[in-house]
Amino acid sequence: MTAQGNKQQPLRWARFGILGVVLLVCFGAIAILGFEVNRKIKEQATASSDNVQWVLSQLEVEYLSFHAAITEAQLDGDLGDVRRRFDILYSRVATFRTGQAYETLRGELSFANLLAGLNAAVNDMIPLIDGPDEELRAQLPELSKQVEIVGTAVRQIALIGIDYFAGVSDRSRSEVWLTLMRVAALTMALVMALVILAIVLFQLYRVAQRNAEVTRTTSARLEAMVSSTLDAVIVIDEAGLIVEYNGAAEYIFGYSRTEAIGSPMVDMIIPLKYRKAHLEGMKRHLRDGSTHVVGRGRIQMEALRKNGELFPCEFSIARAPASNRILFVSFLRDNSAQVAAEQELLKARDEALAGERTKAEFMAVMSHEMRTPLNGMLGTMELLAETELNPRQRDYLRIIETSGRLLLHHVNDVLDIARLDAGRTGSEKRPFNLSVLVSEVADGQRSLAHANHTELEIDLEALGNPTVLGDQQRLRQVPLNLVSNAIKFTRDGVVRIEAEKLGDSDVVEFRIIDSGIGINEEDLDRIFDDFVTLDTTYAREYGGTGLGLGIAKRLIESLDGAIGAESEPGDGSLFWFRLPLPILSKGAAETVEVEAKPAPRPKPEQSLDILVVEDNQINQLVVEEMLRKEGHSVTLTNDGQEGVAAANLRHYDVILMDISMPRMDGVAATLAIRNGDGRCRDTRIVALTANAVPEDIERFKDSGMNDVLVKPISRAKLAKALSIKSPEIIASAAPRALPALLDTEAVRGLLSDLGAERSSKLLNAFLAETDSLVDQFTTSPDNDDNILIGDIHKLAGSASLFGTLQFSDLLRELEVLGKSGRADEMRAKLSDLPQCWSMTRNALEEIASENVSQ
């Protein structure tokens, strides 16, 4: 119903009301008139006029009879008849005089006069009539005369009476006629009203018909919409029975329209697990109108097909108030295709990601697998070089070694890419001398440059000699790759390294400029891509995976820097990179440890008893040979289990532990040794690994390893790894190998970062706090294990912040013991703390004083 229709409604009822009133009035009037007519007719029926008139006319008859009786009596002398006729006449006159029917007539003056005259005349006759017979008989002629005198009056009375009553009848008739006319008029009015009513009703009917037509078109249109929509449309009533169900619904759910209409929706399309919730929701909604779905827009859910298949769908429900009940209209869309497509897309993405991961893993594994035999080859060649060889053999060996090292270099490149892509390398910032770093890189490449008759120049004047904070290891690789690249493509020219600080910022820019063959402009964009080798001639001559620049770019980006190149073909190229390197100090006051280039092999101070746990036969051979050359005694085992067994049997000074081994890997073996009761429980364990990812190294150290030796192993590296501990063994009689007291570099970095004032303040606070805690731990440790562990953990945190190694290791060990349920052991070991702390404290104070003096 439209709003207009609503407005018309009262108007229409008013019209009906008026018509009704008119009809009622007509009916009422007709009824009243009907009564009136009825009364009139009854009046006619009860009217006494006929009888009255008859009586009037009879007056003259009685008069004449009386006169005739007198005349007769004069002839035969019969007086009885005279008397009787008189009495009758008398009674007639009396009737006129007293009868109520004649009352109005008596109002007529002429009638009254005549009647009075007649009455007087009759009364005058009474004495004679009632008198004796003789007198009457004698007076008969006289009486006759008297009677004749009143004859005219009698006639007049009758005539007037009849005239009068005729008039009365006429009036009465005309009244009846008038009433009947009124009835007729009212009937006409009634008929007219009925006709008008009929017309009005007809018009209303026409309007209703038009409205019905409009409604029909509207609903036909709606029906067309509903039936042609691709969404299922289901309408249910408040009892949950389906009222409307379109073609799309038939298609989606599989129920036909006839099946669906009148059936409870919940049993048809709602999956079993949702039915209870649906019914409760419906009940709740009908009770208080609260809802989770009605009018809440699109909702994702599952629906049930006739064949029992569940499918994802999207639907919305609206409440439609109908005339006397509530309807719920629901539009539902079959989302199974969309969901399937989404899942397919997800699957494709997952597969692609998995592919990427697999690729990276494959590359890492491959390079690892390649490095292990390569290490074997290179190690063996090193050993071979020390045997008696003729010059030719030595020449061959040099070629093999060069090729082997190049191959190793490539493999390392690939591994670097894989590592960087895997994003597993965290940045580690430490202070270092930038000039030294650049010099080292240049020194390393100088021989290569000379081979190409190329000069290698360094210009760091603009930079000065600063100590900066940054990730030295990563940064070193970038100029290294760029310089080596520049040298490759430069003959008889110059490669120049420049570095300067940009303005007031922390950003330092490096430029590597060569006078080489240059790069075409169109190639400049892709030179940083992986596996790009521009000139096959040079590439073939020098080898190269084409990964060098890709690695450089990744590294620089990981250090928040940028890299780029400019070039003029034939004139040479300029590669630049810039990155933030906060300058800590301008001068080179510190001596930065620099690894000696032609590292002289450190001589071992003492011969060590070494256990080698290594599954690879070649590696076993190489390591054994190298160690024996240094004067150590070597025991070989083939895997972790054998290693643990050997370590339990007798004491070794050092254990070299390979990581990936069959049966039991290095980490597990180390844990077994450290947690066991064997004689090597406290022996220094050095990991041998080709995988030197920082996380792994952390993991190795957590398992109890003291150091990590990254393959390939050279005698120099091996000697260094062993020599770190050697002085300690001499210095302390303790069989246990301990790490250095402090990470001096870290402590110095921290102190210089903070500034003299703050750092001494902080350091003093740390020293005081630790003094008190260590004292507390040894004299009166907390009874609650958890509180004690918490305190130890806290102390371990600050201890490692201040770069302590042995001390924080000990604290961490205590914490691990406590947390692994070995609180007794933890408490027993607390007594180790004071000695370790006093040593660490001394070392710290020493560095602090040197910092202050600086």
Add this chain to the structure above:
Amino acid sequence: MEQSFLKLGKIVATICFASFSTTSHAADLAQPKSEIILTVSGGIASTNANDTAVFDLDMIKELGMTSIETTTIWTEGVQSFVGVPLTALLEAVEAEGTVIKATAVNDYAIEIPLDDPTSTAALIAYENNGSVMTLRDKGPLWIVYPYDEAPQFQTEVVYSRSIWQLDRIEITE
């Protein structure tokens, strides 16, 4: 309904009549001792003068005494009538007929069909307002109806049947 009750009443009356007539003499009616004021003729079983039954005032008075208070169109004010019901007279003469013909002294005559319900209310009055009616007062006998009692007694027919100065009745089939 009313009609059928009346018919039933009439039949009962007739039966009573019949049983009464068998146990009484046909000439049970006494002889009038004074002036005869009414002569009943026609279908009657009870007679006292040849084939007719004649009555003087005392004989009529003996038949019963019923009174009516009513106005009439011929008189002024409420009238008190005393008389014998028509039915009582018919019973007394053991009438056998359906119509009576009543005639007045001046030979005015009317007919009363006995199956007309109004006929049972008809009263043959001999006293008006406590006095015996003379011929001058529409006497000696006047058939009156209780006009005020119901509209059915106010019709022209009933008025015409209200015969005064009545002196003859004839019972016809």
